[in-house]
Amino acid sequence: MKNENLRVAIQGIRASFHEEAALKYFGENIQTIECNSFKQTFEALKNKNADYVVMAIENSIAGSILPNYSLLLSYAFPVVGEIYLPIQLHLMALPGVKFEDVKNVTSHPIAIRQCVDFFDEYPHLNIVESNDTAACAKRIRDEQLTDTVAIANTLAARLYGLDVLERRIESNKKNFTRFLILTHHENVVKKNPNKASLCFQVSNKVGALAKVLNIFAEQSLNMSKIQSMPILGKRNEYNFYVDVEWDDAKQYDTAIRQILKYTQNFNILGEYERHDEENSTLPKTVRNEKVPRTYINMKKMS
Template structure:
């Protein structure tokens, strides 16, 4: 990856999106902070970034459905994926003790993932924020001695906070999958063995099964199927499918056959499987 690669992320520095970007590209990158997923897409579309790192699903919270729509509407290429273990810690200014805490602040999803911990401390008031790292940054900037943030170790290091409780997430097998997006569909240099596709089928008995059977017959494994309604169209759905294969010829044949039974068939990206957490 060339030095200074520009990567758009939702959130600020030390957010989980930046952590995922570092895991995929290494730390020698320039991260571009964005307030929303749509803004990351606009930045990429305008040529102000080389890639976007976008969360697409969480093992507890499920799929981020609006992000599927963004990828399709902007017609970006999925060129990779990265899985990140979501480890949440309680952090405060140096010197702050647990008994001093009156407020805990973080992103709503992060708060939801720590409800079991806070059940034991009803005296702590929970305040929702826009971003895990932004909550940590605010504690540093405003020198809040009665507030803790729920965030990752990257945020603790960057904003010079002390971790006072580690791993407070309820489910220790909590991970998020991120997709790596690029504006242009260039040839992938790595060997490819996974693809993300999108299609529609006609609304009659067995239409979807027919397509899914084609992939099964060609030994292509479907690792995820996600349906979403087509806006403004009753009983019409987009099907987003992730698939993996061992033999490229099997995949190519399956796609050729599936084209006959689908409409608006779109290969969103072909890339190398990367599911190590």
């Protein structure tokens, strides 16, 4: 499927970090479908109102987004890719607004927490939490708020006509978020996968999980992620979500065959090419964060 005019569902609105990730992965000629929740993005895919979903799964500071693991399993759409996005947070306001006149700061609570060192220096500012970074920037533009600044990305500043008062106010400059790319089964095209997302259960016995992990090590698979989630209604039973990477596909195949003996409800959530920023072939226009031309709002479709 060509990247041009793909319909990509994201949680949030135009110029959110989810859209920035979608642009980075697919390029600028996409239709962004704005959704109010992660579940709504999956519903858009399920109802064929979208071709792909871009969904955050973990942040290097905030950690895993646990509810999204449950969505992966319950909807069973295959993971076909991933993208790591550096999270750079900027302070922005209406043109002409001076920082000394600002009384309120608004953004997503995670973004606010990632800028605590900056705001410790300005205790007089009133912090207002919202559900989306880009929505905060849009609200300042729409309501012409002269006493409020937003924390968002440069894409939001350009799209909503705001001035950046202070750049890179995040406390940790190495902050990034990992996003997964999901689609319909008929869209899956396996080229040269070298990473997989797996989900399985093991018996509640001593060493049960260790047997599985040892198989990965014996076959030279790198386990880049492991996340456990309790199974609702079942005491001491967990789903284990594991990401593994490999150089030799035969070793991966051997590992999968072996761990089937020690697991229950085994699922391959997706096999795909791991994101390698150094070898990225994305267009330069995407790297420059150009604003896409076409958007679809899920609110208008309901």
